[in-house]
Amino acid sequence: MSRKLLTPGRAAAGAVLLLLLAALGLPVAAQSPPAPTAPIASPAAPASAASQAQPAAPVSASARRLYDRSRAQLLQIRTLYNGSQASVGSGFVVSAEGHVITNYHVVSQHALEPERYRLQYQTPEGDGGDIQLLDFDARRDLALLRVVAKAGDAKTDPKGVVARMTATPLAFRKGSQPLAKGERIYSMGNPHDVAFAVVEGTYNGLVERSFDPLIYYSGSINPGMSGGPVLDEDGEIVGINVSTMIFAQQMSFLVPAEHAAALLARSRDAAPVKGAAWPKLREQLMAYQDELSKNFLAQPWRTLTHPRYRFPIPQEQYMRCWGSGTSADAQGLQMQRTQCRMEHALFINESLQTGYLGVTEEVYDGSKLGALRFANIYSASFRNERLGAPDRDRTAPYCKEDFVQQKDGPPLRAVACLRAYRKLDGLFDLTVLVTNVDAPTEGALGRFEARGVSFANATRLTRHYLQGFAWTTPR
């Protein structure tokens, strides 16, 4: 699923893999205690070899049948920089006019810097040609392309490559025939630019606690297979390869086919995208953040049990919360942390993912330390919160801070910091830090995070978060 395999060697490819996978899969492992994030994803390579050796004899017959049937529609999508491939992914033909579906992240370099990156396709037979970007859906990580050459046109398609590709385009499985958990489905693509592969696995329903539906597929898909089709026994498209969970076995994720079908229906006749796609991307992100913010603001907060304060903890409808803390017999400062985050982020480019929310609450008990020591150590903890430095994508954080109190809530110190996106005008990253300022040896440190929201939504979310703090027993 990821791209960029060959150029800078394994280590770099691994790093990219980790970044991309984090897009959908697994920030769980990346951020929370169960799995340390240190090892790089380079084990990807041996893992892929193992998974390809796996299929057992009796089922391989249908894998072979499906591959033979669909190989003419399978493509490798290559992003070229100065004639060499900068990244590779997979794609497939879905219409007689030469429409091709792949992931947005496979073509993002071309979409954002069309003057530097060119797109090409390559068939399993090694034939290739130019392909152009018609539209994309950044929220679902999908892109719609069209082969430039015309089928049957002797000038642009002398060998009849395009004619073969578009003769029997792949069809989408009807939404009215849902798959059952455990059904065999087959993922195709070109992992690590090694060779086209067909990988069989099982459909395991949708990922729970995800804002947007995502199919959980048990099968080994690997970098380079991004954008490849996943077919059912009848050869109909069920989903599109998009990401895997790092440090996990055979946990992969697919974009449901209906979104690709919708994208095709919407932009079948669209003109190729001209120039950098930032405005289109901005428009899509604006719509997405509006929907997400509205949905989140409509949810009431859950409360964390604490004798003194009520902390805002989000519903776990599309966020996952993890708890941790110091051991009960720890000396000195005691801390309990609850960390909630959306695990689905939107891929923008190599260095930027956005479109998610997160809440962290830390409760400190310094009764063993005394007021002075607690104040000092707790301040260090409050100071430690990172807000990010200015970079290519976003500005430095600008903060507003003050003492805040609701009519029936505890006095708080609130810091709201925003970073503006440089190329996505009007989108911001919001970080709100909140701490209580009424107890000499008790600390409640909250952090709310929203990536890629409009300024208006940033202020709404800040208000919503601040209003979530209250006394446990009204005074």
Next chain:
Amino acid sequence: MDHAAVIEIVDRDGHCRDIHKVRAWPLRIGRSPDCDLVLSDPHLAGVHALVHWDRGEPATEPATERGDAALDARAAPAAGGPVLELLPSHNGAWLDGARLVAGSRAAWPSSALLQIGTTRLRLRTSLDPLPAEKPMSRADEPVKRDARPSWALPALLAVWALMLWVTNWATNDGSATWVDIVSALLAPVGIALIWSALWALVTQVFRHWFAFGAHLWRVLVAVVAMQALEVALPVLAYMFNLPRLLALETLVMSVGAALLLWWHATVVWPRASRGLAVGIGAMCVVGLVLTVGRRTEQQYWLGPNYMATLPPPALRIATPKPVDDFIGGMEALEAPLLKQAQKRNDQAGGSGDNDE
């Protein structure tokens, strides 16, 4: 012997190193023990030169002649005054840079510097006007070794050690061993001692005075003052909700460091205190400009993004605001952020997760 005169032996800096009283004219200068002014300079002949007192032509009343000679000494040596006569030698001499070969004669006015061999001589006679007595500058007064009472330095050291101990105590959660505590205490003290010793060595070189106490006093005063401010500023900022007060911290640190350097340097070069002030002040300004230059993309030129110090709640004087006021205040961030976003920055960013 009718004209009192002295010959000054001058060192390379132009200061008088030694002085020789002329007891009789003519005066013989050379390496030989028979000379009146014996110079141990290997580049001199045994008797290298003679200095005469030329009475000038027609000998007249000594009183008037003395006045004339004084007036005309430079312009007309013939009118009377000291005359240099070089005796046979290899190296001859230079009078104010002009070459004199062996055997030549020349008037030697008191403004002229004579170099024979590698030795430089100046002649001063009773005819020369004596400059008025110069008032002394403070730097030339004897160093007051008891500028502070003797208990001041140990007391300040004790205050500092106490501050260090309290700071260290307050930042650890009780898990530190006594070894950690002692080393956290000794390390800064050791650095201060080494710093003072180095300054004392420099003072030794320039002023022949191992001014350890003076330098240690300066370090301690500066460090204690800065440490006290470092505690007081955030607490004040918290009490009155004045987060921008923290910008002073950076200023205080750099200006304080510059002042300390200047204070050290005035011990070593007391005459140059104004020049030092200009130099160190300029360094401080350049340093601050560089600091600010690195932060032009930040919200504030100086100080942290937000006030992080949270002293015990009893210290808070500022009253909290309603949530709506706070949200309203956020609006002011939008315009500067959008303006900032227009600027280009090629700094590569991390992944979206770099802030967690």
